[in-house]
Amino acid sequence: MDASVQHEQATIPDGDKLSSVMQTIAEHKGCGTSGGSGKASCGSGAGENDLPPEIWEKVKNHPCYSEEAHHHYARMHVAVAPACNIQCNYCNRKYDCANESRPGVVSEKLSPEQAAKKVLAVASTIPQMTVLGIAGPGDPLANPEKTFKTFELIARTAPDIKLCLSTNGLALPDHVDTIAGFNVDHVTITINMVDPEIGAKIYPWVFWKHKRYTGVEAAKLLTDRQLQGLEMLTERGILCKVNSVMIPGVNDKHLVEVNKAVKSRGAFLHNIMPLISSPEHGTVFGLTGQRGPTAQELKALQDECEGEMNMMRHCRQCRADAVGLLGEDRSAEFTTDKIMAMEVNYDIDSRKAYQEAVESERVAKVVARQEELASLAGQSSDIKLLVAVATKGSGLINEHFGHAKEFQVYELSTAGAKFVGHRRVDLYCQGGYGDEDSLETVIRAINDCHAVFVAKIGGCPKSDLQAAGIEPVDQFAHEFIEKSAIAWFKSYLDKVNSGEIQHVVRGDAEIRQGALTSAA
Amino acid sequence: MTLKIIASQCTSCSACEPECPNVAISEKNGTFVIDPKKCTECIGHFDEPQCAAVCPVDNTCVIDNSFPRYQPPA
Ligand code: SF4
Ligand code: SF4
Ligand code: SF4
Numbered sequence: 147m148d149a150s151v152q153h154e155q156a157t158i159p160d161g162d163k164l165s166s167v168m169q170t171i172a173e174h175k176g177c178g179t180s181g182g183s184g185k186a187s188c189g190s191g192a193g194e195n196d197l198p199p200e201i202w203e204k205v206k207n208h209p210c211y212s213e214e215a216h217h218h219y220a221r222m223h224v225a226v227a228p229a230c231n232i233q234c235n236y237c238n239r240k241y242d243c244a245n246e247s248r249p250g251v252v253s254e255k256l257s258p259e260q261a262a263k264k265v266l267a268v269a270s271t272i273p274q275m276t277v278l279g280i281a282g283p284g285d286p287l288a289n290p291e292k293t294f295k296t297f298e299l300i301a302r303t304a305p306d307i308k309l310c311l312s313t314n315g316l317a318l319p320d321h322v323d324t325i326a327g328f329n330v331d332h333v334t335i336t337i338n339m340v341d342p343e344i345g346a347k348i349y350p351w352v353f354w355k356h357k358r359y360t361g362v363e364a365a366k367l368l369t370d371r372q373l374q375g376l377e378m379l380t381e382r383g384i385l386c387k388v389n390s391v392m393i394p395g396v397n398d399k400h401l402v403e404v405n406k407a408v409k410s411r412g413a414f415l416h417n418i419m420p421l422i423s424s425p426e427h428g429t430v431f432g433l434t435g436q437r438g439p440t441a442q443e444l445k446a447l448q449d450e451c452e453g454e455m456n457m458m459r460h461c462r463q464c465r466a467d468a469v470g471l472l473g474e475d476r477s478a479e480f481t482t483d484k485i486m487a488m489e490v491n492y493d494i495d496s497r498k499a500y501q502e503a504v505e506s507e508r509v510a511k512v513v514a515r516q517e518e519l520a521s522l523a524g525q526s527s528d529i530k531l532l533v534a535v536a537t538k539g540s541g542l543i544n545e546h547f548g549h550a551k552e553f554q555v556y557e558l559s560t561a562g563a564k565f566v567g568h569r570r571v572d573l574y575c576q577g578g579y580g581d582e583d584s585l586e587t588v589i590r591a592i593n594d595c596h597a598v599f600v601a602k603i604g605g606c607p608k609s610d611l612q613a614a615g616i617e618p619v620d621q622f623a624h625e626f627i628e629k630s631a632i633a634w635f636k637s638y639l640d641k642v643n644s645g646e647i648q649h650v651v652r653g654d655a656e657i658r659q660g661a662l663t664s665a666a
Numbered sequence: 667m668t669l670k671i672i673a674s675q676c677t678s679c680s681a682c683e684p685e686c687p688n689v690a691i692s693e694k695n696g697t698f699v700i701d702p703k704k705c706t707e708c709i710g711h712f713d714e715p716q717c718a719a720v721c722p723v724d725n726t727c728v729i730d731n732s733f734p735r736y737q738p739p740a
Pocket of ligand 1: 230231232233234236237283284285
């Protein structure tokens with residue numbers, strides 16, 4: 147990557163920014179990588195040439211595609227479409243659609259008019275809000291009138307907001323032209339299998355053309371419609387992301403095949419999410435005791451697919467109606483009562499000005515990382531390790547250990563810092579005092595990390611972390627994440643080389659079950 | 667007969683409402699209800715009652731035995 151690439155205008159993508167997005171999106175062509183180090187050998191600006199400019203335009207500020215962008219921009223979902231036309235074994239429809247959000251949480255159901263007002267109210271208050279998605283509970287395309295009415299209302303007042311939707315795909319082929327007509331930015335299809343025999347273990351039934359189909363027949367119908375819909379969208383130039391839920395023992399090995407099938411049909415990003423399953427969700431899988439994958443199992447599968455295609459690692463299966471950046475949730479400010487009473491004045495110009503300021507901040511961050519990375523040059527070592535970071539966004543280490551609801555995980559090597567995922571821990575510190583049990587939860591969630599970077603940390607958790615073999619690092623408070631992580635890694639390597647410490651490989655970590663429900 | 671919706675099990679997902687060929691289903695106090703005067707058990711329209719086929723909660727759209735069997739017009 148070339149640090150000398152400068153930019154007059156924030157709107158012109160450069161190799162550096164692009165490369166960081168490349169981790170999660172776009173092309174592997176010319177990168178010559180396999181396995182987990184996609185970024186390592188990507189040459190400068192490789193992606194810019196590979197990626198058609200119109201696709202780059204669509205994704206560069208997209209919090210759903212770029213972890214880096216997620217630090218600066220926010221998306222919101224509205225639930226206007228509660229009806230669904232299929233049944234998934236990981237879903238309990240008293241709650242949200244597990245496709246795009248965590249099971250076990252309820253989103254407020256809104257009419258299209260209420261939803262549009264909410265979106266405008268949020269966008270006026272939070273200028274970072276740039277993407278609106280319609281997702282579960284339910285399938286947006288099983289409720290086409292409500293979904294498209296919502297799009298129509300928003301597009302009229304706020305043409306700068308990107309629209310997207312996620313669907314199980316059953317009804318997709320019927321609506322592709324309407325989706326194209328609304329200039330929908332991207333569509334997410336949840337595809338858990340391309341083999342109906344496996345599908346029958348995930349989907350008990352589908353409802354299609356006035357009839358309920360079950361078993362292999364149902365799964366065959368679903369996979370045919372999903373792949374057809376995917377092809378139709380990519381033919382029309384609409385970006386398609388594929389979500390897959392990793393269900394150990396059911397479709398975990400098969401997802402490599404799914405990955406190939408969707409890649410060959412033009413999906414530009416594949417997001418493998420862990421099954422979140424526990425009996426109290428009341429889902430079929432929850433009740434049968436079907437477990438979700440561990441962090442290591444998930445990462446191994448994502449790595450295996452990454453050689454084939456770009457994997458997305460930052461999906462946090464957020465609450466569908468959460469509002470805000472990263473782990474933040476400001477939805478309590480935007481309840482239906484409050485928004486209906488609000489005077490909303492949608493000011494496109496001040497939003498634009500704000501976003502321009504954000505762009506220059508992003509440029510500064512990239513430059514800082516490049517400088518630090520340059521100082522790593524010449525070091526050679528096979529050591530690869532994970533570190534966790536507490537952040538509230540903007541690419542900074544700016545969250546107190548006890549306040550973090552999630553940690554971002556970076557893989558460090560002499561190639562630099564690569565974002566590989568995040569770990570939810572919800573609130574460990576409730577109102578200022580530490581709670582021992584939850585500290586254990588945090589440790590389990592980041593147990594595979596060598597260090598945790600925080601803005602601040604109390605004495606007790608500090609010594610407990612050290613006892614668990616995780617080094618708490620607070621000396622980089624409020625500095626850029628990647629720059630700091632690389633600097634720390636450099637001194638780690640020095641210590642290993644001088645024999646001061648010994649590098650040990652860490653164990654696996656647990657994926658937190660249950661819903662992200664804590665309101666900010 | 668007609669079908670009825672067991673209110674305590676209904677998730678109010680609204681999936682049944684647009685599927686009914688007789689517009690017999692509507693929302694009432696947060697859950698969905700079937701108007702027994704309009705429901706024909708889907709006879710003459712479809713092979714199976716649509717509300718029951720689309721409902722995500724098993725045994726929620728069920729036959730209501732307190733009504734006489736629906737007689738299709740001759
Ligand atoms: S598509 Fe979504 S709402 Fe429908 S059953 Fe599956 S998880 Fe539930
Ligand atoms: S059985 Fe058919 S006619 Fe009766 S309520 Fe259900 S969908 Fe309507
Ligand atoms: S489909 Fe079932 S759960 Fe949904 S509204 Fe109708 S009766 Fe209620």
